[in-house]
Amino acid sequence: MIRRRHLGLIGVAALARPAAAADPRWPNAIVIATASPGGTYHAYGVGLARILTRELAIAVSIRETSGPGENLRLVEEGQAQIGFVTTGAVMEARAERGAARALFAMYDTPFHFVVRRDSPIRSVVDLAGKTVAVGPAGGTGADYVPRMLSALGAEIRPANGSWADLAARFRVGEIDAIAVAAGVPFPAIADLEARRAIRYIPITRDQVARIRLVAPELSASSIPAGTYPSLMTSYETVGLFNIAIARQDMVPSLAFEIVRDVFEFHAEMMEAHPAAAATVPGNFVRNTVLPWHPGAMRYYGSRAVTGVLTGD
Structure with a gap:
């Protein structure tokens, strides 16, 4: 079932830039493919939709999806104009050969593992045979977590x-544990912190190295201490970077304005x-998997002389 949430055009005529809607080739509406409620993609998409609705004078809605894999497909098929994906999803689909183009780099997605504080589970290896929440089917966690833990000898029952x-x-x-791959703080985990005592299972450097043997697209990542109330020290792990994408045939002037609004x-x-x-x-250097959209490249080119590309 298609689930969309629309953000109303509140005073956009007065608030948008005078030139924002000057190109008649722009669409009347934009759909952003995000993920399920309670996740980072969803919250990030709501914020982006609100800004673009106001600044572009276009009705922007979010579409709830299973995550990066579905988002990539929706953009390539033209059912969404913007989608959020991970570098891993692009590599797995070999999407560099398709119609998707990068707009802007979003944030890192660190993997983190959570259990109840009174749980006997002390390491990720102890998750063998346990029921582990990995998120929506087709999402980053569902795609990666079983494979990552299998590389460590822990076969799980994914939920x-x-x-x-x-x-x-x-x-x-x-459910015995939660395995999250998302930008932090992850809303569902932050909510759990307020409701129940939880604990973060550490991942050792050796385990990180073994995980990267089966998923080399993962890179070193960490969650800073204090990101969650009970996280007293930094959490070392692996992660994927997230990228906002559009079809290659998006009008270049629209892509330029979208990228400018995100940063502005x-x-x-x-x-x-x-x-x-x-x-x-x-x-922008974190995108190593997709060609840039020409409109996005025009933005980055216009900013390069100011030193932003190396200074931000």
Whole structure:
């Protein structure tokens, strides 16, 4: 079932840039493919939709999906104009040969593993045979976590579903652990922190190295201490970078304005989700998997002379 949430055009005629809607080739509406409620993609998408609705004078809605794999397909098929994907999803689909093009780099997706504080589980190896929430089928966690843990000798029983439902099942003991791959702080985990005592299972350097043997697209990542109330020290792990994409045939002037608005209203994006702190022009180097959209390249080219590409 298609699920969209529309953000109303509130005063856009007065608030949008005078030239924003000057190109008659722009669409009347934009759909952003995100993920399920309770996750970072969803919150980030709501914030982006609000900004673009106001600044572009176009009705922008979000579409709830299973995550990067579906988002890539929706953009390539023209059912969504913007989609959020991971570098891993692009590599797995060999999408560099398709119609998708990069708009801007979003943020890192660190993997983190959570259990109830009174759980006997002390390491990721102890997850063998346990029921582990990995998120919606087709999402990053569902695609990677079973493979990562299998490389460590831990075969799990993955539980799929929306993060809101999985967190509720975790709270009552139906699920042994949660394995999250998302920008931090992850809303469902932050909510759990407020409701139940939890603990973060560490991943050793040796385990990181073994995981990267089966998924070399993963890179070193960490979650800073204090990101969650009970995370007292930094959490070393692996992660994937996220990229916002569009079809190659998006009007270049529209792509340019989208990229400009994301960076110009950076503080507002951070209010939507703190992970947007990493949505800065300098992180364009984190896209190593997709060609850039010409409109995005025009933005980065116009900013290069100011030093932003290396300074932000």
